[in-house]
Each structure stands twice: as C-alpha cells, then as structure tokens.
Amino acid sequence: MEPYITIALPKGKLFKLSTDLFEKIGWTAEGLNEKSRKLVITNEEQRLKFIITKTADVPTYVEYGAADIGIIGKDVIAESGKDVYELLDLGFGKCHLMMAVLKDKKRASLLDYSNTRVATKFPHIAEQFFDSQGMQMEYIKLNGSIELGPIIGLSDSIVDIVETGTTLRENNLEEIACIMNATARLIANRVSFKLKFDRINSMVTELKKFVS
Ligand code: PRP
Numbered sequence: 001m002e003p004y005i006t007i008a009l010p011k012g013k014l015f016k017l018s019t020d021l022f023e024k025i026g027w028t029a030e031g032l033n034e035k036s037r038k039l040v041i042t043n044e045e046q047r048l049k050f051i052i053t054k055t056a057d058v059p060t061y062v063e064y065g066a067a068d069i070g071i072i073g074k075d076v077i078a079e080s081g082k083d084v085y086e087l088l089d090l091g092f093g094k095c096h097l098m099m100a101v102l103k104d105k106k107r108a109s110l111l112d113y114s115n116t117r118v119a120t121k122f123p124h125i126a127e128q129f130f131d132s133q134g135m136q137m138e139y140i141k142l143n144g145s146i147e148l149g150p151i152i153g154l155s156d157s158i159v160d161i162v163e164t165g166t167t168l169r170e171n172n173l174e175e176i177a178c179i180m181n182a183t184a185r186l187i188a189n190r191v192s193f194k195l196k197f198d199r200i201n202s203m204v205t206e207l208k209k210f211v212s
Contacts, residue, residue: 002047005192005199008062008070010055014184015161017092018071025206035188059187060086068192069200074182075161079122084187087204091212094183095163099129100173102150110177116156119149121170126159129179147171 029043059082149155
C-alpha cells in the first residue's frame with residue numbers, strides 16, 4: 001500500500017489559508033479544521049495525514065521527518081535554524097519582521113539603542129541583525145504579546161512581526177528598522193522529498209497553478 005504523506009499545518013493565521021490552498025488541489029480530510037481536538041486527521045483513501053501544530057514547531061516536525069511537508073512563514077523557518085527544503089513561496093501570509101520603540105522614547109539613530117533591552121519571539125534573527133549593525137543588545141525572549149515589553153518597561157524595544165500595522169498603532173509604537181520580509185513557504189523533509197518524489201513533485205506542480 002502507498003505510504004502516507006504527512007502534512008504539518010500551523011495553528012493561527014496561516015491555517016485556513018493553507019487548508020484552502022490544499023483544497024484547491026483536492027488534498028483535504030474530513031474534520032480538518034483548527035478547532036479540532038483531534039491532532040492527526042487522516043484521509044485513508046488519498047493516503048494523507050494532516051497534523052496541526054504550534055506555529056514554531058512546524059520546522060521541527062519536518063526536519064525530523066515526522067511530517068513530510070509543512071506550511072510555515074519564512075520568519076519562523078529563519079528563526080528555527082532547521083534544515084528543511086523550501087519547495088515553494090506561497091505568496092500569502094505577507095508580513096515583515098522589524099524593530100519598534102515607543103514613539104515618545106524614539107532616539108536619533110539605530111545605534112543609540114546599543115546595549116538596551118529588546119523583547120522578542122525571534123531572538124536568533126534579532127541577534128543576527130544587531131550583530132550585523134555592530135550592536136550589542138540584551139535579549140528578552142517572550143512568547144506572545146511582545147508589544148507589552150516597552151509599554152510596561154520590561155524592554156526598550158521589540159523585534160516583532162508586522163502585518164497590517166494595527167498592533168503597532170494601537171500601542172503607540174513606531175517601526176525604526178525593517179529586518180526581513182516574509183511570506184508562507186511550503187517546506188519538505190529532505191529525505192521524504194527523495195523517497196516520495198513523484199507525489200510531492202506533482203503536488204508542487206498543481207499548487208503552482210494557484211500561487212501568485
Ligand atoms: C502578531 C505579531 C503582532 C501582530 C501584528 O501577533 O506578534 O502582535 O500579529 O499584526 P498587525 O500588524 O496586523 O497588527 P499574533 O497575533 O500572532 O499573536 P502574539 O502576539 O500572541 O504573537
């Protein structure tokens with residue numbers, strides 16, 4: 001019998017966009033929705049298994065081959081440092097990673113923030129960026145609501161994702177440096193890509209028809 005293809009999908013903003021895209025090529029499964037308490041959703045007929053994971057864990061499942069493929073933001077791939085094969089830029093989930101500070105605490109230049117505290121969910125990308133600017137920083141790792149950092153005095157700045165800019169505006173924060181642009185990517189485990197080449201490759205060909 002044909003082996004399953006296991007697909008890791010992240011909870012949150014990319015979930016619906018990802019399942020909608022797979023649906024277009026007929027890859028779906030009964031009960032596949034974000035609210036499902038069932039974490040592995042199988043389509044026996046098509047030999048597909050969908051797993052629903054925390055956003056930051058998708059590259060881990062794929063790197064270890066627990067999932068053959070996955071969909072996840074470029075920002076999360078970069079932060080994870082995981083060795084996965086990027087098959088396709090899906091174009092959706094557009095955002096950028098940036099540094100922001102409270103408007104009324106803005107300093108004259110980026111270098112003026114050297115040796116201050118930055119709160120972030122992306123400490124590796126942040127460190128690479130500040131190192132490239134020759135800046136030493138103190139990093140405080142948070143797991144969400146990063147914007148709270150400067151507001152309550154935990155940090156001087158944040159490094160975080162901006163999509164619409166609403167969160168920054170509503171919290172009196174201002175972007176002072178863009179670090180990287182990101183979109184959602186289709187990724188694959190390197191071994192799975194070779195072993196299941198025919199199915200994965202024809203899936204990519206089909207998906208390309210729906211990706212702008
Ligand atoms: C992300 C990010 C910002 C927000 C930006 O948070 O960390 O807080 O979205 O989006 P915007 O520019 O459209 O306002 P998310 O909703 O993923 O939750 P989190 O704060 O718990 O990480």
